[in-house]
Amino acid sequence: MTTRRELRLQREAAERAAREQADAARYQVPDTQAKGTPTPSAYASGVSKATGDQAVPGAPAPVPETQAPEAQAASRRRTGMPSTGRPGYGGGASAPEDTATSADLRGFHLILLDDAVEVSDVLALIHNKLPDLRPALDEHGQMRLSRHSRLSSGVTLDPADAAALEVPEWARHAIVIDCPRDRQPTPPPDWFADSDGLHEAFPNGMPDREEERMLSLMLSVASRLHTGVRLADESGLPTRVIIPDPEAKVDLYIYSSYWMEPPVALDFVRRHAPHAFQQALPTPDEDVLAQASIDDPLFDPSAPVVLDGYALLVPLGEIDETAGSLEIRVMEAEWVPPIIAAHTDAPQIEYHVHWMDTESKRYQPNQRRRFRRMRSQVARLTDAIGAELLVGSAGIGLDENGFLVTSRQLRS
Template sequence: MALPALAADDDAALQHHLLLLPADVGHDEVEVLATSRFPRATWETPPTTARPRGRGQHPDPGVLRLSRHSTLVGPFTIDPGTASALGIPTSAALAYVLHAPVERGDAPWPGTGDRDGLARAFANGLPVRDEERSVGWLVAAARRLGGAVRVAATGGSPGALLVPDPAAAVDLTVWTDIWLEPDAALSVVRRAVPRAELNLPGTAWAGPPAGIGERPARGAEDLDDELRRRLHAAADDHDIATLTAPPPMNAYGCLADLGVDGMLAVEVGGETTLPPVIAAVPWASQGAVAYRVRWEPADLEEHNAERPGPEHRVARARAGELVVAVARLVHVAVGGEITDEMGFVVDPEDL
């Protein structure tokens, strides 16, 4: 396959952020992930594998328009010398160059979680606006495709290499137009996690305390006894009507205590603000029901660390298996689409 090569002394390699990917990742996969986050993403110049006709010529790279201000140019091949000069992992065989405005805001707060390494890479000012959206997508795509991101030393940033761990993305969401009642959802979840229990909104109400309506309340001393009793009787009638015919439930959850591994939560609710990849599905034009299967680790500090310790990784692996099992079962029950933690669609057969 003939592709243009990335040169270590090229200004594009030095002054722009790079998405670095393994050799087996096709540009069509990159396009799918781009349209998942940027609905209008399109190839302005499709990548070509045709060999150039003239000696010394190189094929033109593709240009993928992400937004009005940002494009992704590539793929480029990376030879060992370029990889060494740029500090790129040897596993990276392909590179895409992000052309985006340099827009920086405040420096990250010290001591906050930095799972993606962005606070380390942008120590003097985090990206904002279009650069924030574009860099966030680069990291998400690298995590999904087993790649890395080389942050350019521009805008006061020291530059850095980000290698997001794919295993850190545990949570899954099932999107559908089918609503399961709480007991039905619990039975589905319990097939994978028998210890799961319902977590319903609200608490039982035992009624007003004794004596209400029999004595004046502060600020209502001028009411006579008969009017006070009628007002409280009307309020009681309204409360009884509400309790006997409550409004439809629009959210609930299931929880499972995993002991030292934390908690597994399934959050169910209707949503009208949808990720672009789900909003484009015809049945979701008026909204969708989201079944969010989430892992809540015991140590949140470790969860938000760029390189967590071995105990956390072991717990994450065990919990991740349960998250996948629950998401599969929910998808079998309600159909629809599954997205990962980055908002990209996941084929159920790939789980």
């Protein structure tokens, strides 16, 4: 049976292939026309050497001889942005005609929904992250997210609206987020790469403070629902639509009031990873023990060690040589997520199932197919181990985005 996610991936692949084919056709210039292409010096004078005509003010600049049309189309495809006539894209195609709805929405960040997702699904997920907020809209169809930000139920998008906003064809509804524009004063460094591509969407300065919190919330919701986010239009920047990779967040967090001793937790883990083992505990040398005895006369070096945390390791070499390992970190939680704190005051033990590949690539964007395939296998193992720990500890599970998960969801 084909799952909803598989249908979505197939649809996105088909849309991407169609867009690339259209780009190639749009920027293909016949040989007879290419021979008459003016030289770069002609652009400076505003006169075409081929025809002698004056350049028309505001018209698209001709393609220089030094860069073939095919190369221009390819460079646009590498940015992940659709080729349109809007500022920042280049090309001679005109932008889709605005509609009344698209004109009203351009100045806001939008959560895009497809036919299978309801506004109530978004509100329920926001309640996971912000449990103090009631997951319902007020009489004005709005929900206040913070002192400075609010959510609106938004509008239904017809095909003309979607085309004008340059969002994927599956987008049928847009939820509006009205929040401040807070930016860092300097561009992100060259070495920085955000897993969702925010460093490319905000080349002049990453979102900061309130806007960063709201965009983080929006992207986590879109990731969980397999949808996307359209960023508000800004002068000098192209249309920016971010489709988070829903498989990129692998880690699991389990919170429980019960402490499981290492052999007990290891038994649960070994049901799916027989080669798992406990990381060796550090042992103090004799000088440290002697000094401790001097500092504390009641100190007994022969007394058993009382653990306040430990780690279990699962090597993943059987999946792939670059898969790295899973580490199950167990300790008393220093910080408890709001959705957990809202339901209990008891101290919580955190069981964190953490994955890191050998090359530390998991948080980088635009992963290759081999890496995604390997990551999918790791995620299945992570979910299986997480389900065992969740049931064994009688705890509450959260995914890496901070949303509640059940053992049944992890085992499906």
